[in-house]
Amino acid sequence: MKIFNTLTRKKDDFKPINEGKVGIYVCGPTVYDYIHIGNARPMIVFDTLRRYFEYKGYEVNYVSNFTDVDDKIIKKAIEEGVDANVVSERFIEECRKDMAALNVREATTHPKATEEIDDMIAMVETLIEKGYAYEVNGTVYFRTRRFSDYGKLSKKNLDDLRAGNRELLVSGENEKEDALDFVLWKPKKEGEPFWQSPWGEGRPGWHLECSVMSKKYIGDIIDIHAGGEDLIFPHHENEIAQSEAANGTEFARYWMHNGFLRINNEKMSKSLGNFFTVREIGEKYDLQVIRFFMLSAHYRSPLNFSQELVEASKNGLERIKTAAARVEEAVSLGVSGDMTSTEKENVAVIDEFVSKYEAAMEDDLNTADAISVIFELVKHVNTTVEKGVSTKAYADKAYDTLKQLCDILGINVKEKAVLLDEEIEGLIQERQEARKAKNFARADEIRSLLTEKGIILEDTREGVRWKRA
Ligand code: AMP
Ligand code: ZN
Numbered sequence: 001m002k003i004f005n006t007l008t009r010k011k012d013d014f015k016p017i018n019e020g021k022v023g024i025y026v027c028g029p030t031v032y033d034y035i036h037i038g039n040a041r042p043m044i045v046f047d048t049l050r051r052y053f054e055y056k057g058y059e060v061n062y063v064s065n066f067t068d069v070d071d072k073i074i075k076k077a078i079e080e081g082v083d084a085n086v087v088s089e090r091f092i093e094e095c096r097k098d099m100a101a102l103n104v105r106e107a108t109t110h111p112k113a114t115e116e117i118d119d120m121i122a123m124v125e126t127l128i129e130k131g132y133a134y135e136v137n138g139t140v141y142f143r144t145r146r147f148s149d150y151g152k153l154s155k156k157n158l159d160d161l162r163a164g165n166r167e168l169l170v171s172g173e174n175e176k177e178d179a180l181d182f183v184l185w186k187p188k189k190e191g192e193p194f195w196q197s198p199w200g201e202g203r204p205g206w207h208l209e210c211s212v213m214s215k216k217y218i219g220d221i222i223d224i225h226a227g228g229e230d231l232i233f234p235h236h237e238n239e240i241a242q243s244e245a246a247n248g249t250e251f252a253r254y255w256m257h258n259g260f261l262r263i264n265n266e267k268m269s270k271s272l273g274n275f276f277t278v279r280e281i282g283e284k285y286d287l288q289v290i291r292f293f294m295l296s297a298h299y300r301s302p303l304n305f306s307q308e309l310v311e312a313s314k315n316g317l318e319r320i321k322t323a324a325a326r327v328e329e330a331v332s333l334g335v336s337g338d339m340t341s342t343e344k345e346n347v348a349v350i351d352e353f354v355s356k357y358e359a360a361m362e363d364d365l366n367t368a369d370a371i372s373v374i375f376e377l378v379k380h381v382n383t384t385v386e387k388g389v390s391t392k393a394y395a396d397k398a399y400d401t402l403k404q405l406c407d408i409l410g411i412n413v414k415e416k417a418v419l420l421d422e423e424i425e426g427l428i429q430e431r432q433e434a435r436k437a438k439n440f441a442r443a444d445e446i447r448s449l450l451t452e453k454g455i456i457l458e459d460t461r462e463g464v465r466w467k468r469a
Pocket of ligand 2: 239
């Protein structure tokens with residue numbers, strides 16, 4: 001498989017550190033609010049990478065953290081008058097729900113920064129012992145210039161960075177030896193969560209968290225480190241500096257970064273009023289559609305989110321699901337016995353589509369091309385599978401292939417589309433009218449349709465109440 005490696009700026013052949021195994025670390029969200037649809041992009045993309053590796057027979061150790069100690073979490077906790085962990089625990093739970101709805105599989109491990117503080121302190125101690133870090137008034141800084149490879153990921157030059165940081169030198173940050181030094185450990189402020197350390201009560205710096213959690217759950221060297229492109233500098237550059245200086249070995253072999261999601265060609269931001277959480281979007285669209293939409297572009301390209309584009313994905317996904325349902329029916333009505341010679345030829349065509357799909361995925365996870373191949377396959381099965389005529393053996397092959405290629409993308413062809421609130425309310429209204437008109441057959445039909453979609457109705461004196469099962 002070829003992977004575009006941010007470290008080398010080219011597509012490199014993927015070679016695992018240990019045969020048949022792959023360790024992937026993906027920087028996870030800071031849990032101070034519901035995740036937004038931009039955050040969903042790396043989750044979906046790298047979950048798909050994991051699924052593809054598993055399809056190829058690799059054993060994947062997939063680690064993605066929750067950053068549960070951070071200025072934004074503390075700010076929210078102060079506003080609400082609760083402890084920071086009340087905020088972070090709440091949004092970890094909400095984030096897990098969103099991930100499940102996006103069909104993002106549970107990671108092998110989802111470490112939380114606050115549960116790994118001892119190892120963070122140990123890494124800071126190692127860095128101090130090795131001369132890569134120093135303490136001033138309870139803050140520990142990384143001595144950036146000591147690490148000669150600094151800038152190798154972001155291709156930044158230390159002197160240019162220093163020129164850009166000149167204002168820092170005169171802005172009171174003069175306790176640092178150098179403007180480029182960054183924080184590993186910071187002293188607590190009043191009302192903030194803190195831990196005991198050799199440098200007094202305080203908390204870790206954000207970059208340190210990922211260096212420590214990836215080391216603990218994967219090892220000193222990891223195969224693939226991933227995240228959004230905004231993390232290249234300074235987050236990932238700093239992770240490399242800390243890990244390589246502390247462990248004395250290379251940190252991550254391949255660095256993968258997803259492009260940004262934009263809304264109607266603008267940066268998503270609260271101030272522009274075009275900021276959407278996954279939860280809000282889930283009320284308008286089935287999140288399977290959102291997943292399919294995200295994978296319809298190459299992960300490194302910027303992706304524009306607009307109603308028209310999402311509608312197009314919705315229709316595309318519907319086309320695939322309709323074909324899958326038809327083929328599944330043909331399986332149950334399949335003729336027993338051997339495939340016909342024409343069917344055998346058609347199997348060869350299906351196998352060619354599988355090879356083409358794999359070639360797209362092997363080319364730096366080109367899910368956009370892989371989806372085009374699925375559409376070609378849909379066209380092929382639509383014309384070659386006929387219920388009551390095709391053999392069960394052929395219909396099976398067509399169905400299994402279509403299902404598998406979609407499964408790798410995390411798209412479940414069998415899943416029934418979720419009804420939106422307004423659709424449910426519309427159906428309930430229709431049922432009420434049918435009952436008034438004494439059309440009980442239609443009323444019952446609507447009730448069973450809703451039951452089938454997991455909606456439970458309750459007739460009360462105040463009217464009809466409903467809930468999702
Ligand atoms: P954060 O919680 O801000 O650290 O973000 C969690 C992950 O979401 C990181 O990998 C970010 O790079 C990624 N991310 C944030 N905003 C976007 C966006 N608009 N498009 C794509 N990825 C994003
Ligand atoms: Zn990270």
